[in-house]
Amino acid sequence: MIFGPTPLAEARGAVLAHTLRLPNRVLKKGTVLDAEGVEALRAGGHAEVVAARLESGDVPEDEAADRMANAMLRPLVARTRAATGRVNLLAETAGLLRVDAALVDRLNALDESLTLATLPDFTVVQPKDMLATVKVIPFAVPGGALHVAEAMLRGAAALSLHPFRPLKVGLVSSELPGMKDAVIENGIEATRTRIEALAGTMLPPERCAHETAAIAEALGRLRKAGAEMLLVMGASAVVDRRDVAPAAIIRAGGTIEHFGMPVDPGNLLCLGRIGETPAMVLPGCARSPKVNGFDWVLERIFAGVPVSPKALMRMGVGGLLKEIETRPLPRGEAPRTAPVAAPRRPRRVAALVLAAGRSRRMAPLNKLMVSDREGRPMVARVVENALASRARPVLVVTGHEHERVEEALSGRPVLMTHAEDYAEGLSASLKAGIAALPPDVEGVLVMLGDMPLVSAAVLDRLLAAFDPEEGRAIIQPTFRGKQGNPVLWGREFFEAILGISGDVGARHLTGLHADRLFNVEMSDDGVLRDFDTADTLKGL
Known part of the structure; x- marks a missing residue:
């Protein structure tokens, strides 16, 4: 390639190196000059031009x-x-x-x-x-x-x-006397969230005593239930490959392939197998949702990438996870000096719970106030799911019987706004909620007050998929291809939502902006199930 000043007599077919502004047109950098372009340059007073001329080959x-x-x-x-x-x-x-x-x-x-x-x-x-x-x-x-x-x-x-493959995962959580139930449940939920984020499902977890025989029996029950991966969350950290939990894998007919990994946090992971089923004893840090070595192993298994002892031992480079963006501070005290790279600011997405409807199909009952076995009104359960997610703030729109709804939610850290014209239909509640959102939110999860089976893990999966710059500005859950709720809307659609009228939501906007829509397939039908009649309540 010949590059440099080129006489106009030789410039036809050459590639223009710099943008040139002529009296009647602009020739952009990279333009392949044709006869008309050369003549325009000559008319503009140019005798030569900086260009690239291709040679043979x-x-x-x-x-x-x-x-x-x-x-x-x-x-x-x-x-x-x-x-x-x-x-x-x-x-x-x-x-x-x-x-x-x-x-x-x-x-x-x-x-x-x-x-x-x-x-x-x-x-x-x-x-x-x-x-x-x-x-x-x-x-x-x-x-x-x-x-x-x-x-x-x-x-x-x-x-x-x-x-990622939709694997069924079995979890055994062992217990010792005096362990707080919240610690156990938090560990189970952190594991469930990880599994669902990789398109998997978790079988009902097994809880048992921290004893080799009890854990082995629980592993056997999970295998019979169809588990394609087995996990043990021990009540006590593993200190040896012959410890209680690894010994349970062996007792259940398996083997221990490797103990420990050069990833911190996550050092005490124990990798094994029962037949062809991967079996792991988790490090204590797996009870936290923060990134650790278990995440790396879990991702590979879900993707069908073999995890051998050699593969584990090669994870050391990059294995110090304490200061990465997703874990910006060490587990102890924060350092006196700021980290070199500031953590990426998470997107601020609000949760908007619509609780203003008149429950006409269930009159004289207000469906939102129907209590579960624990005495929680339906709307309270929906709000608690929102509060357990990463969405903030949680804003509730009230209307019909607003005093009762507000009383049911008292003490919870939520914002309230009242839709004065709630009787006009769903759009009135939706517009009241959008108008009341803080000005700095980048998106909103529009949640229906009669869908209590939408878990915090589902909400967090929707939040994780939201990325307007990558074209994912409307996030919609699906189950077996059927569209569900809640839908996450980017701020760019707030104005269009405020223009809706009648007893309708914003669903029609997804068809108008299909290029900005992204579907997230869910593992259960909670995103499809609302409870607005007496018959559907029987199923709840």
């Missing part, structure tokens, strides 16, 4: 990027069109990204004109996430270098995406 940047991207395509990996010498590779599904780092290094060392940048190996990705970008640096590359690059990329997978 040179390949234009977009064609080169296009060919490299095509050589990289693998199942579940999509691509964008080539532009300015760049093509992005995208995920088509949620899963675990594998990157052949050695191949990427060899490709980037091949010729300075060709570059490939990727996410780190073993990154968890969601649909539409960018996995890698191919960028051709100059306006053209030598054809010989491009041929070698294509051969390298076709011969081996620089990228591969391993989708």
